[in-house]
Amino acid sequence: MASTEYxxxxxxxxxxxxxxxxxTVQSEQGRSHSLILFRLSEPATPDSxxxxxxxxxxxxxxxxxxxxxxxxxxxxxxETGVVAVCPWHRYDFDLRTGKSETGLKACTYNIxxxxxxxxxxxxxxxxxxxGGKSWRVVELRPVSEEFADPPPRPLVxxxxxxxxxxxxxxxxxTENAPTTLMQWAVLILNTPNPTLKPSLFTTHSPALTxxxxxxxxxxxxxxxxxxxxxxxxxxxxxxxxxxPQPPTIPARDDAYTQNTVDPRKLTxxxxxxxxxxxxxxxxxxxxxxxxxxxxRFGPSNPSLPPAFxxxxxxxxxxxxxxxxxxxxxxxxISPSTPYGTLPVHTSLWxxxxxxxxxxxxxxxxxxxxxxxxxxxxxxxTIARFARAKDEESVKALEVIHQDEVTHVTTGHRWFTWxxxxxxxxxxxxxxxEVRKGWRGEVRGPFNVEAxxxxxxxxEFYEDLRGxxxxxxxxxxxxxxxxxxxxxxxxxxxxxxxxxxxEVAYEKTG
Ligand code: FES
Ligand SMILES: [Fe+2]
Ligand SMILES: [Fe+2]
Numbered sequence: 183m184a185s186t187e188y189x190x191x192x193x194x195x196x197x198x199x200x201x202x203x204x205x206t207v208q209s210e211q212g213r214s215h216s217l218i219l220f221r222l223s224e225p226a227t228p229d230s231x232x233x234x235x236x237x238x239x240x241x242x243x244x245x246x247x248x249x250x251x252x253x254x255x256x257x258x259x260x261e262t263g264v265v266a267v268c269p270w271h272r273y274d275f276d277l278r279t280g281k282s283e284t285g286l287k288a289c290t291y292n293i294x295x296x297x298x299x300x301x302x303x304x305x306x307x308x309x310x311x312x313g314g315k316s317w318r319v320v321e322l323r324p325v326s327e328e329f330a331d332p333p334p335r336p337l338v339x340x341x342x343x344x345x346x347x348x349x350x351x352x353x354x355x356t357e358n359a360p361t362t363l364m365q366w367a368v369l370i371l372n373t374p375n376p377t378l379k380p381s382l383f384t385t386h387s388p389a390l391t392x393x394x395x396x397x398x399x400x401x402x403x404x405x406x407x408x409x410x411x412x413x414x415x416x417x418x419x420x421x422x423x424x425x426p427q428p429p430t431i432p433a434r435d436d437a438y439t440q441n442t443v444d445p446r447k448l449t450x451x452x453x454x455x456x457x458x459x460x461x462x463x464x465x466x467x468x469x470x471x472x473x474x475x476x477x478r479f480g481p482s483n484p485s486l487p488p489a490f491x492x493x494x495x496x497x498x499x500x501x502x503x504x505x506x507x508x509x510x511x512x513x514x515i516s517p518s519t520p521y522g523t524l525p526v527h528t529s530l531w532x533x534x535x536x537x538x539x540x541x542x543x544x545x546x547x548x549x550x551x552x553x554x555x556x557x558x559x560x561x562x563t564i565a566r567f568a569r570a571k572d573e574e575s576v577k578a579l580e581v582i583h584q585d586e587v588t589h590v591t592t593g594h595r596w597f598t599w600x601x602x603x604x605x606x607x608x609x610x611x612x613x614x615e616v617r618k619g620w621r622g623e624v625r626g627p628f629n630v631e632a633x634x635x636x637x638x639x640x641e642f643y644e645d646l647r648g649x650x651x652x653x654x655x656x657x658x659x660x661x662x663x664x665x666x667x668x669x670x671x672x673x674x675x676x677x678x679x680x681x682x683x684e685v686a687y688e689k690t691g
Contacts, residue, residue, distance in 0.1 A: 208635070345668060500589065
């Protein structure tokens with residue numbers, strides 16, 4: 183189903199790097215759709231010298247059968263045309279018409295390549311989904327490096343590295359290996375070591391010893407890949423499955439917890455290494471938050487469709503990428519202080535605890551207050567690293583910022599989905615959740631543009647205050663207390679740069 187409106191996506195040349203892209207679009211009314219753009223290789227021939235170097239197709243990213251993600255669908259040629267084969271139950275859908283032999287029909291969209299007369303650039307336009315107006319692109323990114331053109335050569339792990347992974351606890355447990363997404367989620371929440379891979383960590387690290395895994399990041403990558411490629415086709419949040427309970431607080435190795443401090447006692451924040459370390463700590467909690475929302479609320483909300491789990495597994499994967507990027511930068515600029523050696527705090531999990539009984543509250547506070555605040559402060563943090571001429575960190579932080587826009591989009595998408603289902607007005611419901619679950623003012627200055635891209639228009643957040651803990655004498659408790667502290671420190675700090683460094687602590691995932 184599509185309308186006659188077309189959305190300008192990108193110059194055609196931008197699609198030449200990969201064969202598949204994930205495209206998220208949003209209407210003026212805040213409705214989001216995820217599409218997969220497929221580019222099939224079709225080189226120009228002497229007969230058709232002007233042929234485009236590929237054919238483009240767009241299809242809704244979820245399968246109309248039971249909602250699997252189609253980003254890893256196999257593409258096959260058959261008599262009637264080219265079909266995408268769903269990884270879950272292998273139904274095939276014609277890329278042009280969406281029709282399937284099974285009678286089901288996937289939603290496909292026309293694509294046009296139009297030459298801009300002003301500059302001669304070929305731009306790709308996609309037919310807009312129905313049920314909204316003024317659509318725009320929130321995200322266009324390659325599905326994965328697997329679909330790069332040319333594809334990357336397979337990574338061969340050095341012998342020593344492979345050995346060290348197997349010496350520690352393996353990525354897939356040898357006993358009771360997870361068979362559902364819920365089981366993977368709880369396993370990862372109970373995985374205390376966040377590390378990426380041994381090669382990132384040097385012998386300078388007293389906290390991280392190569393080969394002593396289980397690694398939270400590696401398990402996240404593995405589980406999400408299984409789920410997105412259809413090798414793990416069971417979410418397991420509803421009967422007859424008996425999903426395991428997530429832990430109240432995710433596991434952390436002693437090496438990390440011994441460095442946990444009261445956020446009010448964190449001082450030397452101007453140092454870039456301290457800042458990267460602090461941001462990596464937030465990303466580590468963000469990995470847990472993405473798994474926790476699935477494990478905690480999946481079983482109690484059986485009507486959540488598979489698309490919910492695809493969105494949050496993608497978020498878990500992004501957060502583990504962010505963690506890896508930051509830890510890698512940290513080891514690049516300060517090999518003597520690898521991740522785990524500097525003080526960290528656990529404030530972000532306070533908001534997870536206070537919203538553990540309400541999915542609406544969790545989406546509002548974590549994804550639409552904390553993560554949206556990240557969008558406000560990221561540009562200041564990026565500017566600070568740019569002033570220090572640390573281009574690598576700037577690049578990493580820019581990637582993170584783009585991803586974070588999509589996380590707020592995800593939060594907004596499922597918050598409004600739930601409101602629609604419960605017959606609530608999303609703006610009113612959001613303001614009510616913040617009043618109940620947030621302490622103090624929802625502070626600006628706001629990154630209005632990035633927030634709007636994610637669906638958070640001003641009526642959601644302007645002039646908003648939370649009453650959580652109103653009347654309590656101790657404002658130092660929890661992340662709300664930390665924010666109050668930051669307000670006063672920022673006032674004292676005065677100068678913009680100091681304020682940015684302080685505020686960066688508010689950034690989530
Ligand atoms: S064929 Fe796609 S979910 Fe079953
Ligand atoms: Fe995030
Ligand atoms: Fe993140």
